[in-house]
Amino acid sequence: MMYFFNGTTENTARSNAAELQKLIDDAAVSGGTVIVNGGRYEIATVFLRSNVSLYLENGATLVGSTDIKDYGHCSLKPRFGTDVGNVMTEWYYALIVAENCENVLISGGGTIDGRGKYKEFFPNKDDPKKNRPFLLNFYNCKGVTVKDVTLKDSGMYAFFSITCENVLISGVKIRTRDSGNGDGLDFDGGKNVRISDCDIDAGDDAISPKSFMNAPIQNFVVSNCVLKSKWAAIRFGVESASDMRDIAVSNCVFRECGDGVKMQCCGAGVYENITFDNIVMRDVLRPFFITLNNFRMSSEEPSVITENGKIRNVSFSNILISSPRKDFKIHNEWLDEYNARAIVVSGVPHNKIENITFTNVTLEAAGGGEKRETFAVPEFADVFEQYPEVIHLEGESPVCGFFVRHVDGLKVRNCNFSVSNSDVRPFSYFQDVNGDMKDCELRGVTSGFAIVNGGNFSVCDCRMNGERTGATIPDEQIENEVKRVGNAYEEYFAYVRKLAGSIDKTLSVIPEAVVSGGEIKCENGVYKLKSPVEGMYTFVASKVCGDCVISVNGKIAASHKAADLYDICYNIPVNVTLKKDDEIEIAFKNAEGFGGHRGTGNARIPHGIRGTISFYKSENL
Numbered sequence: 001m002m003y004f005f006n007g008t009t010e011n012t013a014r015s016n017a018a019e020l021q022k023l024i025d026d027a028a029v030s031g032g033t034v035i036v037n038g039g040r041y042e043i044a045t046v047f048l049r050s051n052v053s054l055y056l057e058n059g060a061t062l063v064g065s066t067d068i069k070d071y072g073h074c075s076l077k078p079r080f081g082t083d084v085g086n087v088m089t090e091w092y093y094a095l096i097v098a099e100n101c102e103n104v105l106i107s108g109g110g111t112i113d114g115r116g117k118y119k120e121f122f123p124n125k126d127d128p129k130k131n132r133p134f135l136l137n138f139y140n141c142k143g144v145t146v147k148d149v150t151l152k153d154s155g156m157y158a159f160f161s162i163t164c165e166n167v168l169i170s171g172v173k174i175r176t177r178d179s180g181n182g183d184g185l186d187f188d189g190g191k192n193v194r195i196s197d198c199d200i201d202a203g204d205d206a207i208s209p210k211s212f213m214n215a216p217i218q219n220f221v222v223s224n225c226v227l228k229s230k231w232a233a234i235r236f237g238v239e240s241a242s243d244m245r246d247i248a249v250s251n252c253v254f255r256e257c258g259d260g261v262k263m264q265c266c267g268a269g270v271y272e273n274i275t276f277d278n279i280v281m282r283d284v285l286r287p288f289f290i291t292l293n294n295f296r297m298s299s300e301e302p303s304v305i306t307e308n309g310k311i312r313n314v315s316f317s318n319i320l321i322s323s324p325r326k327d328f329k330i331h332n333e334w335l336d337e338y339n340a341r342a343i344v345v346s347g348v349p350h351n352k353i354e355n356i357t358f359t360n361v362t363l364e365a366a367g368g369g370e371k372r373e374t375f376a377v378p379e380f381a382d383v384f385e386q387y388p389e390v391i392h393l394e395g396e397s398p399v400c401g402f403f404v405r406h407v408d409g410l411k412v413r414n415c416n417f418s419v420s421n422s423d424v425r426p427f428s429y430f431q432d433v434n435g436d437m438k439d440c441e442l443r444g445v446t447s448g449f450a451i452v453n454g455g456n457f458s459v460c461d462c463r464m465n466g467e468r469t470g471a472t473i474p475d476e477q478i479e480n481e482v483k484r485v486g487n488a489y490e491e492y493f494a495y496v497r498k499l500a501g502s503i504d505k506t507l508s509v510i511p512e513a514v515v516s517g518g519e520i521k522c523e524n525g526v527y528k529l530k531s532p533v534e535g536m537y538t539f540v541a542s543k544v545c546g547d548c549v550i551s552v553n554g555k556i557a558a559s560h561k562a563a564d565l566y567d568i569c570y571n572i573p574v575n576v577t578l579k580k581d582d583e584i585e586i587a588f589k590n591a592e593g594f595g596g597h598r599g600t601g602n603a604r605i606p607h608g609i610r611g612t613i614s615f616y617k618s619e620n621l
Contacts, residue, residue: 001032007041013065017044027052031103036060036110044070048098048106056110056149064095064114064155066121068131074099074139076162091156091181094137103143106136116155118180118203132156132180138164147171157183158202163215167193174200177230183208184229189215189242196221201228205262208232209247210239211269217244228255233284236271237264238388240309247274254281260321263290264388269309276316283324287363288316290356291388292347292406311347312354316361323366323420342397344390347406349432355409365400367419367444400445402428410435410457419444426451427464430471433457448472453479527586531578550576551585 003023007016020043023034028049038059048054056062065071071093095114098104106112114135116122123130132155138144139162147168151158152175159174160183161167169185176182182203187193188210200206206227209217227233233254236244254260260281265271281287292311343363347353397403400423404410410433417427417440426448428437433455440462442449449464450457452471459471473479531552550558557576578584 001027001030003027003032003034005034005036005041007043008039011041013042013044013067013070016041017046017070021046024049024052024054036062036108043095045072045094046096047072048096048101048104050102050104053105053107054096056106056108056112058109060108060110062095062110062112064112064116064133064135066115066124068093068122068124068127068133071095071131071133073097074137074162076139091132091134092137093131093155094134094160096136097139098137098141098144099139101138101141101144104138104141105145105147106149107145107147108149111150111152112136113152114154114158114179116153116176116180116182117178118182122155122180134158134160136160138162138167140164142166144168145170149173150175151184152176154179154182156181157186157204159185161185161187161190161193163189164193165191169193169195170197172198172200174198174202174206176203177201179203184227186210187217187220188212188239190217190220192219193217194221194223195225196223198225198227200225203230205229205232205235206257208235209244210237211242211244211267212239214241216242216269218246220244220247222249222252224251226253226255227257229257231257232259232262232289233257233281235259235262235264236274237262237269238266240265240267240269240271242268243270243272243309244274245270245272248277249275249279250277252279254279254284256283256324257281258285258390259289260284260287261289261316262286263288263311263314265292265309265311266294266388267309271309271311272313274314277318279316279319281319281321284321285324286342286344286390287319287321287323288343288345289390290314290345290353292351292353293388294348308351310351310354311356314355315357315359317357317359319361321361321363323364342399342401342403344397345402345404345407345410349406352406352408352432354407356407357411357413358415359411359413361412361415363401363415363417365417365419365423366421367400367423368421369397369400369423369425398425399429399451400425400427401442402430402450404429404433405431407433407435412437412440414438415440417442423447429453430455430457436460437462442469529584529586531580531582531584534579536577549587551587552576552578552582554583 003026005020005023007019011019020034024046026032027034028051031051033053033055036054036056038057040061040063042063042065044065073092073094074097076092095112096106112135114133116132116135122132134156135151135154136146136159138160141164144161144164144167146159148171150173154176156179158176159169164187167187167190174184176184180203184200184202184206185195185198186205186208190209195207206229207222209220211217222234233252234249260279261276263271290311292308294308345353345356400419401417402412410430412435423445424447425445427442427445428450430450431453433452434457436458437450438461442462442464443466445464449462449469450459450471451474452459453474457471459469462469548559549556
């Protein structure tokens with residue numbers, strides 16, 4: 001049965017939403033289609049129901065209210081947000097919501113406009129929590145189809161699916177270039193997802209599967225799409241609490257992106273069985289950026305670093321890549337200061353990435369790199385406990401092609417590489433890598449094809465500028481520095497594994513000793529709590545900004561100086577002796593961290609914590 005929406009531009013957002021909601025509810029009784037006639041209608045939040053189709057005719061536009069008070073949300077409040085001035089932003093409102101629904105459809109040639117260009121309307125000036133709404137939000141649904149519509153100017157992601165199954169996104173046009181966190185299609189968990197024939201120009205990642213809800217991503221297919229993004233065309237993670245597997249991306253074009261494929265595993269999830277085939281990348285700064293490390297994205301995750309997940313069985317084949325010229329501005333000027341235009345694959349010493357294959361890849365790199373004072377290998381790849389972003393790699397890449405660390409089973413086959421500008425840097429660097437590079441061609445680089453440092457990696461049947469070439473061994477200074485940093489990593493991880501092994505015991509003894517930074521009372525950067533029992537404790541805080549001072553009953557018991565200025569990549573462990581019911585104050589001060597995840601910029605973050613505060617009995621360590 002068909003139901004026709006006859007809202008008018010004279011109606012308020014709430015009255016239009018009420019009329020549209022009634023039609024949806026009526027259609028849900030026996031299943032039906034709600035047709036939005038041509039015209040522009042301002043609405044507040046509406047909720048879809050099972051077995052209901054929402055059809056937007058050509059010329060029909062549903063426009064989101066500019067007042068956050070007109071927005072609702074599903075029962076789940078996703079754990080997103082940035083602590084700004086000790087206020088947690090609540091990014092869970094949405095214009096169109098479906099929860100626990102089956103067989104829902106949004107289609108037609110019309111448009112859904114969130115009017116969410118960053119700072120134009122959202123966040124509202126009178127909203128202390130700085131909310132910005134999603135455009136479409138589906139939670140725990142089965143059978144979701146979004147087809148042929150245009151989604152534009154969302155306050156947050158244009159489309160956000162949380163733990164949904166059997167999802168089809170087809171023929172959708174997305175324009176969120178000027179939206180803050182303007183991702184195109186995001187998925188927190190989900191099974192049997194198909195994305196095809198979409199045209200996306202996003203202000204953040206164009207497509208981003210992730211796992212923040214301990215729900216896996218499985219059977220995820222992307223095909224025949226054109227993706228443009230200020231950040232990544234396709235990004236896996238950083239949220240990685242659960243697995244992502246059985247994923248295929250094919251027959252796509254990536255244009256003007258910061259990253260082509262970005263794969264970042266920081267949690268317990270396993271990324272495996274993932275293929276990319278028949279991809280064209282034009283003007284992409286970093287074609288592949290793959291990191292496996294220990295950063296904790298969620299403030300609700302343990303503050304200690306546990307054994308993290310895996311990235312394994314990933315294949316890239318039949319890919320044409322042209323990097324942009326050296327002065328190309330993909331995002332903001334600050335991003336281009338970090339000229340990491342190499343292919344980056346970086347595990348960590350105790351947990352290697354496994355089985356990565358590059359076959360029939362043609363890369364025209366920008367080149368133009370200048371000679372550096374040092375090779376800077378350790379600094380460039382030091383992201384093992386920081387937010388795994390290019391901004392935390394120190395300066396320009398030491399190579400113009402492949403930069404690979406800590407990988408078992410790397411295969412590079414039948415690839416053609418060149419640079420559009422002369423470059424004095426080597427083309428590739430492989431440290432602690434097992435595998436080989438065969439039948440590859442390199443032109444335009446004179447300082448070396450491949451530097452191999454440790455591991456068992458061979459270069460054979462390859463040519464550089466028409467002549468056969470192999471790998472070289474780094475000089476003693478580079479080798480010694482890499483070993484020094486590697487040994488420091490091993491010492492750190494040995495401590496971490498010991499600490500992580502004690503968590504279950506200590507939490508069962510003092511469960512109330514672990515408190516979320518977002519829930520504990522804080523005033524001017526000072527957190528207050530009582531000691532649960534007597535003993536020597538190790539205090540750990542994660543994702544803090546500023547120096548830390550711990551006082552017990554008004555007297556300073558311990559302090560810790562901030563190691564760096566990044567507001568979200570700083571973990572501190574200190575020891576303190578406590579008696580039962582001691583009054584503990586934890587103060588963070590003297591912060592100079594910057595907003596967002598960047599090390600440069602203008603938005604400074606005040607002192608405080610965006611992670612967890614934990615106490616563990618030291619004798620259990």
